[in-house]
Amino acid sequence: MAGYESEKQTGQHDAACKTNLHFTQPIRCIVKLGGAAITLKSELEMINEETLQKVSEQLRQAMVASSAKPPGMDWSKRPGKPDVSCNSEEFGDHSVLDCRRFIVVHGAGSFGHFQASKSGVHKGQLHKPLVKCGFVATRISVTTLNLEIVRALAREGIPSVGISPFSCGWVTSERHVKSADFSIVAKTLDSGFVPVLHGDAVLDEIQGCTILSGDVIISHLAAHAKPDFVVFLTDVYGVYDRPPTEPDAVLLKEIAIGEDGSWSVVKPKLQNSIELTVAAHDTTGGMATKISEAATIAKLGIDVYIVKAATSHSLKALNGDLRSSIPDDWLGTVVRSLK
Amino acid sequence: MAGYESEKQTGQHDAACKTNLHFTQPIRCIVKLGGAAITLKSELEMINEETLQKVSEQLRQAMVASSAKPPGMDWSKRPGKPDVSCNSEEFGDHSVLDCRRFIVVHGAGSFGHFQASKSGVHKGQLHKPLVKCGFVATRISVTTLNLEIVRALAREGIPSVGISPFSCGWVTSERHVKSADFSIVAKTLDSGFVPVLHGDAVLDEIQGCTILSGDVIISHLAAHAKPDFVVFLTDVYGVYDRPPTEPDAVLLKEIAIGEDGSWSVVKPKLQNSIELTVAAHDTTGGMATKISEAATIAKLGIDVYIVKAATSHSLKALNGDLRSSIPDDWLGTVVRSLK
Incomplete structure (x- = not known):
């Protein structure tokens, strides 16, 4: 959600920010999938399918140790197929699912941006009907994108699990990150999954609500998880x-x-x-x-x-x-x- | 997700379950949208649109104080429309968005059920590729349903916000709820929104993972939030x-x-x-x-x-x-x- 990040919201890791430090094992990489790269920014809620597919493939190559492609993990309904699309024979005793510790964070691009911009969610004032409705609409849009990205990664064989910053307790205070619970992200990694977070509409202790950008999420995660390196895909x-x-x-x-x-x-x-x-x-x-x-x-x-x-x-x-x-x-x- | 709940997972509120008690104001009602009611149970990932629409309408009547229908809050892309589907004129200084404190929890029905049953997620053993993939597939399916329900409620003018139990830190230990963070649910209510939780695949401290049913979530929420009454829609x-x-x-x-x-x-x-x-x-x-x-x-x-x-x-x-x-x-x- 470029354009909403005030200079106040950038990298300062406020001493008042309450966090639970749970990253006990090293993190290989935190990767940002830029909204501009994975969506068509000028068109409402349109994914750049080609780029997303290619990005998922590269992420799989970078994360998954085995050279063999792991089985797909998106068993959603496919047109014309009544049953879940998984074949039990694919799941032998192979270790193709062992993967390096990556955290994925994505931006919003043409998801969320329009809804947030129309309603001014970043400025708060939840008592205004337009802002309150915009908050709901923004969250619907960004979680729609999150689901699509998790599905794209899962189709490639990356054991990806979506985690919304709103739901896992990221709260701001005058747009500074006030509290962020990293424990579920750490537990997800420890269980062998790849957490997929995203720029989100969140509650703000002072102004009611705001937009928390994927970039700010990454700098906070990096400060606490200390990854070997960080990649911004743009x-x-x-x-x-x-x-x-x-x-x-x-x-x-x-x-x-x-x-x-x-x-x-x-x-x-x-x-x-x-x-x-x-x-x-x-x-x-x-x-x-x-x-x-x-x-x-x-x-x-x-x-x-x-x-x-x-x-x-x-x-x-x-x-x-x-x-x-x-x-x-x-x-x-x-x-x-x-x- | 009927059929997965062992007798061990029912209502006992384990003294060891760590919770944060944050419900400072009374809760009117916790309502369960049964998976069998809102989906077509025998058909993979198929919503019972007619029932869901009617349920959303009744929930709006029960929650929203004003008799006037509030503006829609799902501004997602509509076929043939390039812009977000919201009309700023709808958002006057009216108070149609004031709503009673409800928590919605839904089951999985034909979402998640097939994926979980095929892989045995409820029994744990995440080291098995089939279980690990099934966990990812189950979460994709149940979050897909959650998004659709949040959208249906938002279209009716209910300020609904999806919260996954997995993401907000519900963890089990041998299928008993071990920790459940209610703070984000409480904050969501305090900010005037309606939290929408769901039966989910979660991490388990002993067996790796399991299924946490909507019914178990409700009984834990009820014990801590003490609502005036609880409704199971089936x-x-x-x-x-x-x-x-x-x-x-x-x-x-x-x-x-x-x-x-x-x-x-x-x-x-x-x-x-x-x-x-x-x-x-x-x-x-x-x-x-x-x-x-x-x-x-x-x-x-x-x-x-x-x-x-x-x-x-x-x-x-x-x-x-x-x-x-x-x-x-x-x-x-x-x-x-x-x-």
């Missing part, structure tokens, strides 16, 4: 020095974050220094929050890869191939700590 | 002395529960005493658990009405009309404490 190749639609836009391949939060471009070597301000990136469609959240995560010593979904570059990022060194022909943006 | 008129398909089956209109848990039929006056054992009711399709849970709730001093969905009798029950006296022509079963 619809452009990474972070540019200006809107990527402009002809001279330069892809920033590596951004270093200082301890004081200052940013510098390491690659490419640029002749003029760039002001990587929030304002400079507002026009690139939600990049502002993404960079700010990426910086917050990188400051924790966790590498962040911002990369175009469903490309050979995204597969490298998801596989963790970039952790030792980054090939010259890799297209994307690495955000990492200077340390 | 596909038959109530509890009979034998399977209701038998020609001489007698509808038991009032069952009294003693402090020791013993049952007696108050109405009608029967010539022969009936043994209301679990076994006697097993053949009536899940009635066993329902009666057992109803008895547990009634023992708390809370009246339980078991009634056929989408009838004039269910509307009377939902409205609370039966609390003072029960009309002779009312068809249904009241289960109440002898005290």
Whole structure:
């Protein structure tokens, strides 16, 4: 839900935020499926099926240890079939279901965005009928998308389980995350499943309600789960020095974050220094929050890869191939700590 | 999900069950939408649209104070319409959205049942590929139904919000409810929304996973939220002395529960005493658990009405009309404490 994240809602991990720390085993990766990548952003509630299918396939390759494709786990009704679509013979004593510890978080894209924007859910004021109705409508829309993404992953053989931030107790206070219960996410991982969270409409202790973006969820999860790395899958190749639609836009391949939060471009070597301000990136469609959240995560010593979904570059990022060194022909943006 | 509830999983509210007590204001009613009533039980993933629509209408009449129909809150994509289907003019400064404090819990019916039964999710053993895949498939199916029910209620103008027991931290231990976080349900009510929970596949501390039935959820919620009354909407008129398909089956209109848990039929006056054992009711399709849970709730001093969905009798029950006296022509079963 780009556009709703105020600067107040970004990465500061409020000391007052109550959390239960339950991540006892290492997390491999937290991956964000950007709303712009997996939906057709300008069309109401339309999934980008091709990209979602490809993303699911790459996630399966990155997560599931076995090279054999695991059995499908979406046994929903299929046209013309009266029975559940599963074949018991597929389920031998193989270990194809062992998978690396990934957490998936997705944005809303063209789900939720229209409903939230029409009603102003992000600004709160639940006593207003339009806001109250918009809250219900927004949650219906984002949970519809969550279900579709869980189904797409399950069809690929990823043991995915949908978890709504609203339902598992994420509450804000004046749009800052106030409490977030990570215990069910941790238990889900410990049981061998892949939790799939999403940008959601949530209750706010002060203003009644607001929108909690997928990016903010990721930076909070990263701070507590300390994954090996974080991948943002988006619809452009990474972070540019200006809107990527402009002809001279330069892809920033590596951004270093200082301890004081200052940013510098390491690659490419640029002749003029760039002001990587929030304002400079507002026009690139939600990049502002993404960079700010990426910086917050990188400051924790966790590498962040911002990369175009469903490309050979995204597969490298998801596989963790970039952790030792980054090939010259890799297209994307690495955000990492200077340390 | 009738048939999966072992006698071990019924109403005992384990002292070891960790709960957060957050219900500070009175709850009017907890209502169960029976899976058999709102779905076509013998057909995979098929909603009984007519009954669900009628049930939603009755719930709106019982919940929403205003006689005017509130605006619809499902703004999902409609065929041929590019924009969200809401009209800002509908949202004046009216108070049509004030609604009584109801909690809705629904069963699974033909959603989830097939997936769970094929894989044996209720028996646990998540290390088995079939069970692990079945868990994912079951959750996909029951959350699909939850979304459809939330949408049906929202279309009627009920500010409904879906909450999965799995996501909000219901965990079992050898099929007993071990922990259940009621705080998000309470916060949802306090914010003026109607929480909609459902029978779900959940994690189990001992056996890995199991099925948590809607009936068990209700008896736990009732014990903590202490509603004025509880309504079970089902596909038959109530509890009979034998399977209701038998020609001489007698509808038991009032069952009294003693402090020791013993049952007696108050109405009608029967010539022969009936043994209301679990076994006697097993053949009536899940009635066993329902009666057992109803008895547990009634023992708390809370009246339980078991009634056929989408009838004039269910509307009377939902409205609370039966609390003072029960009309002779009312068809249904009241289960109440002898005290």
